[in-house]
Amino acid sequence: MSQKxxxxxxxxxxxxxxxxxxLAWKELxxxxxxxxxxxxxxxxxxxSRVRSLEILLEIGNVELSQEEKDKYLHEKNEQYLxxxxxxxxxxxxxxIPELLLFLKSEKIPFALGSASKNARLILENLKLLxxxxxxVDGNDVSTAKPDPEVFLIAAKKLGKKPExxxxxxxxxxxxxxxxxxxxxxxxxxxxxxxxGADYNLKSTNELTLDLARRLIG
Ligand code: B16
Ligand code: MG
Numbered sequence: 001m002s003q004k005x006x007x008x009x010x011x012x013x014x015x016x017x018x019x020x021x022x023l024a025w026k027e028l029x030x031x032x033x034x035x036x037x038x039x040x041x042x043x044x045x046x047x048s049r050v051r052s053l054e055i056l057l058e059i060g061n062v063e064l065s066q067e068e069k070d071k072y073l074h075e076k077n078e079q080y081l082x083x084x085x086x087x088x089x090x091x092x093x094x095x096i097p098e099l100l101l102f103l104k105s106e107k108i109p110f111a112l113g114s115a116s117k118n119a120r121l122i123l124e125n126l127k128l129l130x131x132x133x134x135x136v137d138g139n140d141v142s143t144a145k146p147d148p149e150v151f152l153i154a155a156k157k158l159g160k161k162p163e164x165x166x167x168x169x170x171x172x173x174x175x176x177x178x179x180x181x182x183x184x185x186x187x188x189x190x191x192x193x194x195x196g197a198d199y200n201l202k203s204t205n206e207l208t209l210d211l212a213r214r215l216i217g
Contacts (some may be wrong), residue, residue, distance in 0.1 A: 003160070003164045004108060004166060004215070004216045005108060005111070005155070005158045006103060006111070006168065007111045007113040007155070007166070007167045007178075007183070008111070008112055008167075009112075009113060009168060009171065010123070011046075011114065011115075011170070012170030012171065012189070013093065013168050013204065014122075014126070015087070015091050015092055015093060015122060017087075017116075018041070021041075021044065021052075023079075023083065024076050025044065025056055025076065028056070028072055028076050028079075029059075029060055032060055036060075045170060045171035045172070046170070046171025046173040046174040046177075047115065047144065047145070048145075049073060049138070051144060081118065084118065084122055085125075087126070088126070089127055092128070094203070095205050095206070099212055100131055103212070109158045109160070111132060111133055111158050112137065113136050113150045113151045113153075113167065114138065115138050115145055115150065115174075116137055117138035117139050119137035120137065133157075134157035136151075136154045137150075140153060145173040145176070145177040146173040146177045147177060150177065151165065151167055151177055151183060155181070162181045163183065165183040165184070166183065166186060166215050167181075167186065168188065169185060169188070169197075170188045171194075175187050175194050175196060176196070179197075184198050184199075184215065186198065186201065186207075186215070187199065187201065189202075199215075
């Protein structure tokens with residue numbers, strides 16, 4: 001049996017929640033009097049909620065008290081939760097259901113390694129919560145990506161060595177985290193943004209079973 005295991009990022013890999021994060025941050029930026037573009041949103045991908053607000057405020061050149069920051073973090077999350085409440089299995093990204101089924105049939109364990117504190121709720125909406133052998137999310141870590149902590153905890157929970165783990169990520173911070181953990185990194189998205197990954201794919205459509213077989217070895 002293969003020694004390998006997979007660790008999936010959530011937002012942008014299992015499901016395109018990145019668009020909902022973007023909409024909620026954009027609404028907040030506009031309420032604070034500045035614009036926020038999709039290009040700038042790349043900086044927020046894979047980054048914790050608190051750090052995301054800091055980056056957003058740097059972009060808008062806005063300074064806030066801690067009390068105001070807490071209020072906006074809460075409001076942003078409430079808005080994001082309204083978006084994801086409407087989400088269902090149709091929003092699982094292409095190629096993912098087939099890949100998860102394949103891994104199950106091959107008895108290759110897989111975990112979630114996400115920065116999101118809403119990860120369990122999202123997996124529940126997608127009816128995927130029980131499929132994962134381990135779930136590590138924003139509630140379980142003390143240091144956010146690009147720190148490798150989230151993936152190292154996932155490997156430990158799966159009982160696998162880091163070098164036997166294959167991480168699927170859509171964010172520069174996540175690819176960096178996987179590389180620092182000495183895992184194999186598979187990046188989904190713009191190769192210019194996701195430099196340094198072991199494999200670069202344009203979309204989850206390219207996560208074929210052929211590729212999975214090659215990664216498992
Ligand atoms: P939440 P991932 C990350 O999830 C997102 O990419 C990032 O944009 C977001 O700020 C972060 O989760 C925190 O999410 O506000 O739901 O706790 O890509 O690591 O699955
Ligand atoms: Mg992501």
